[in-house]
Amino acid sequence: MRSLMLFVLMFLSTYIASAQPNSQLIGEQLSIYREAYPKIEFVLLNSTEDFDQLTPLTGSLGKDLSNVDYEHPDGLRVTLVEAQEYRIALQLEHGNGTATLFKTPNSQISNKPYTCLITLGLPLHEGDLAATRFIYDISDEALKSLPESYHLDNQDFMAYSVDHEIFHCIDAFTNGYLYPRTKDLIKPHYDRARAELRSEIFSAIAHLSRQPDGKRFLKSLAIARTVNLLSGDVEHYTSDALNNLAERSEQNTRTNMRALAKESMRLADHHVPSYAEYKQFIVTLWSVLQGYGIDTGFLFSEYPELALENSSPEQIKAMRNTINAALSVIH
Numbered sequence: 001m002r003s004l005m006l007f008v009l010m011f012l013s014t015y016i017a018s019a020q021p022n023s024q025l026i027g028e029q030l031s032i033y034r035e036a037y038p039k040i041e042f043v044l045l046n047s048t049e050d051f052d053q054l055t056p057l058t059g060s061l062g063k064d065l066s067n068v069d070y071e072h073p074d075g076l077r078v079t080l081v082e083a084q085e086y087r088i089a090l091q092l093e094h095g096n097g098t099a100t101l102f103k104t105p106n107s108q109i110s111n112k113p114y115t116c117l118i119t120l121g122l123p124l125h126e127g128d129l130a131a132t133r134f135i136y137d138i139s140d141e142a143l144k145s146l147p148e149s150y151h152l153d154n155q156d157f158m159a160y161s162v163d164h165e166i167f168h169c170i171d172a173f174t175n176g177y178l179y180p181r182t183k184d185l186i187k188p189h190y191d192r193a194r195a196e197l198r199s200e201i202f203s204a205i206a207h208l209s210r211q212p213d214g215k216r217f218l219k220s221l222a223i224a225r226t227v228n229l230l231s232g233d234v235e236h237y238t239s240d241a242l243n244n245l246a247e248r249s250e251q252n253t254r255t256n257m258r259a260l261a262k263e264s265m266r267l268a269d270h271h272v273p274s275y276a277e278y279k280q281f282i283v284t285l286w287s288v289l290q291g292y293g294i295d296t297g298f299l300f301s302e303y304p305e306l307a308l309e310n311s312s313p314e315q316i317k318a319m320r321n322t323i324n325a326a327l328s329v330i331h
Helices: 001-019 024-037 048-052 074-094 130-136 140-145 156-173 189-211 215-232 238-246 259-270 273-291 297-302 311-329
Strands: 041-047 098-103 112-120
Touching: 001 130, 001 311, 024 041, 024 156, 024 259, 041 156, 048 074, 074 098, 074 112, 098 156, 112 156, 130 156, 130 215, 156 189, 156 215, 156 259, 189 215, 189 238, 189 273, 215 238, 215 273, 215 311, 238 259, 273 297, 273 311
Parallel strands: 041 112
Antiparallel strands: 098 112
């Protein structure tokens, strides 16, 4: 059985290398991470067909596997694994990036105690502006008016995305559950935003370690993250951290991924907002979106407890100015 599953893993690696744009770049990155974290098997899934080769996970990853991302009672271990199977398949179907870490003491596809399943699904085969179109999420007409200096290089964005997704696994491996159990309805949203920001910080300094002059990429990404607030992408708002990291005078040019991860975790202590600050951010955003005439129903269906909170005029003005400045770049 183990030899069969090893063959499946090699097949997946070969198939992905031939099917995925920039496959050499991705393969090189995965090799670096495997060397830095020898206890983790990093498996890139390029399609639902790839994932079908591994399901049910209780077979390919071993019957005693457990999910490391979410804190859970022992009695729900298998239920959570099955839920993660469904979530990964859904992300692949919709072309979304994700990374999920499993503890795999009896894995059938490797002899490593942990397995990180990664999806990317970036449509970089759609031309030179594929990454720019993907991240800004704007019309082709608006894309044509975007200054070339704010375009995102496809390869840079692919490398950045691989770093971002893999760090979710590294974070859980190093620090334990990313999503603790809670009865608070808002706390899970904060935990996801916190995890996204931590991954973004790591990806940013990893990008600068490869390209010390690559600050424009981070600033362009910050603009896109800001504009995307208008379409409700709250959990990926990382613009403040990206701009601050782009302005750092001291850049880490080391390529040791463990050292970069440790540095990013230190920086995250300064950039990740507190729970109270996050809730205030949501309330402020609600007021700002109302000012733009945008339907905010989506926001407080997710954050019902904050519907009656108030934000200060200064905070509203500051956020509106930030969004207007980003909009001025693309319109």
